[in-house]
Amino acid sequence: SSHFLGCQSQQPACGRAVKNSRIFGGQDATPGSWPWHAIVVNYGPYGYIQCGGSLITNQWVLTAARCLPSSSYNTVVHLGRYNQSGSNPNELTQKVENIVCHPAFSYNWLYDNNICLLKLSAPVIFTDYIQPICLASGNSTFYNGTSSWVIGFGYDDNQQFSNILQEVNVPILGNNECRCYFGDYNYWLSKITENVTCTRPKVGWKGPCKGDQGEPLMVKKGSIWVQSGITSYGYCGGLLVYTRVSQYQKWISDTVTGTPPGFVTFTSPGADSDSNFTCLTSPSTTIPAPFNTTVSTPLNTTVSTPLNTTISTPLNTTVSTPFNTTVPTPLNT
Template structure:
């Protein structure tokens, strides 16, 4: 009986320690020490988006696609990027900590890729399920300039008007490719209004997609070579990736939002392919946008608006609370295992 009791204590201690470890990614993800963004801009300051990566091929210094670091070994991007690169996996290069594509950058490192996983239901004709995982050739060490982003968890709600940011080295409004990583703030657009905007274009907005863009006389959004880049919003003190850039129909076009893969639809798929150090998933609740001082009439109001849910994610991390308890329990159970 005592042997069985000792065994139970050992197992319980290990399980609790592992439970605390599973939360540790939430302590790291989505933290950007140098990001103090309040208003929109153009050139990103150094270290503002430490999860943004550039994806290219061997011998090509300019990024073909963007992506996001989600833990020390994996990058999240678009399946379309794999198709347009048309190269073998071992020829793919990922730049981390990069701001400039030309100038020397002391914070930049690069990794090759040893594995690429496309979503099995990716449809290149409709862009549905446009998501892929890139496994780095070796782990990266997190710094103030290289950090993972948090991911929107299943069940997240992105109400229209939610302030979001996109980053990338894609074409700018003047038709040139920038050297410095670009950033732009854009609001979420409801899928209903997004479908109306794309009506007659042959583009179908599915539940696996998310739309964002500035619907007025000034184009603000994504363009060519921004494919795979992250769409993020801030929740409390963390930045959370809500979307993956997949379409450029909006490029230079007024009143047409950009379309993104809805990350929250793929939590189970992502976790199924990452065995160690799962990415940090955070549920995004409804967030009330800043009231428009000059509101316009919505011709298609939502008859069932999402109710307000307060921000409940600004407190301390659960791992900081669980770790001392689990560690104590682990040591206690270990003593029983060894000496009793």
């Protein structure tokens, strides 16, 4: 029921979205539906890079490490934004005073440990439109087919950045099956390890695209929303790979100061159909292109060339089609 956690003596003070009335997929969100949604903008000498993120306490934001260049110049976080070009009466902008990326992450083409924490310059006051999300604890399980949601302002079907925050329902794709589609190679993408989780499109090609790196992958447990992943790389609207948040509970807890984040155990029912999955054919040798970090103009400012966001051509741009549908353009330009 919607009050799944209501009878517990210590209900987590996270994951509550009072404005979230309905969820379908591939559509405009409504204001306040995802009150932990954050926009991370890193300004540099040649422009800026924009990614997504999630508010996890009153002073810390979780995002992907690749959203931030190795040298940070000026990073700000926008909370409560719903409209990229119109008014956002519930928006709050905070400067970032400290950036802590995972020590095992490297600024090359590898994507393992693609996780970063941002400390805001001051604590925020929670409203119906600004709330923290709960995080999946280390003993959580997300079996193949688990219904999940992802949001963002990234590219739409017209290869343009969305003006209104988008939401889409995507099922978890088990890691064994995910390896069959991505292969298990280590050129400039990390392997499909236990540090990541995957999703596939529910209908057609709907899902994250360019500009959506760092956005949260989420699941609902009763009335509480729990973040299971951080958007990392993949194909627009197709197979996507996320940093698995539950693998980093200790690192997050050790890093965050002040109010601790709320960790919730999500347990998938039944048996995991992916546990005994074997590939029907040999894994594809195709390497998908990473998310390009070129961004739209959310702040009504002229943007020059972004920070060294040119991405080399992938090894092979011919992609086998796992769902008997036309494969969309990879997430590069």
